[in-house]
Amino acid sequence: MIKIKCHDENDTVIELNASSLSMANLDNMELHRAFLENENLSYSSIKNTNLRGAFLSGANLTGSDLSESSLIAVLADNANLQDCVLVMSQLRHAIFEKAELKNADLTGADVTGTNFTGAELSGAKMLCSGLDEAILKDVIYNSSTIWPKDFNPPASE
Numbered sequence: 001m002i003k004i005k006c007h008d009e010n011d012t013v014i015e016l017n018a019s020s021l022s023m024a025n026l027d028n029m030e031l032h033r034a035f036l037e038n039e040n041l042s043y044s045s046i047k048n049t050n051l052r053g054a055f056l057s058g059a060n061l062t063g064s065d066l067s068e069s070s071l072i073a074v075l076a077d078n079a080n081l082q083d084c085v086l087v088m089s090q091l092r093h094a095i096f097e098k099a100e101l102k103n104a105d106l107t108g109a110d111v112t113g114t115n116f117t118g119a120e121l122s123g124a125k126m127l128c129s130g131l132d133e134a135i136l137k138d139v140i141y142n143s144s145t146i147w148p149k150d151f152n153p154p155a156s157e
Helices: none
Strands: 002-005 014-016
Touching: none
Parallel strands: none
Antiparallel strands: 002 014
């Protein structure tokens, strides 16, 4: 049995009949302000889920699908989101400082006000809205990173 604690107005605790969050199905869940720091959520399906304000610092989300999810104001510094699908997700004002987003797909995501300081974006599909208002200081990317047409990313570290 896994318990996920949420720091919401009711201090909600969600119980899952699982031994691990790796490869879990968390689709369509209400995980507002969930405490998932340093958790292994690799290869999980987390589509259309409300993770607004969740604590994901140091979490491993490698290969997970977070399509159409709300990650508004999420704290995901030092998180591993390599090969993640974040298509059409809401990432406004999220913190991805020093996060690993290598080969992640952010197509159609809204990253307005999102902090990517020091994030690894090599091979990522950054075809998202709000990049002009995102913080891209010291990001790392390569020739495989796909940016929107007419967007000039800062120099890569």
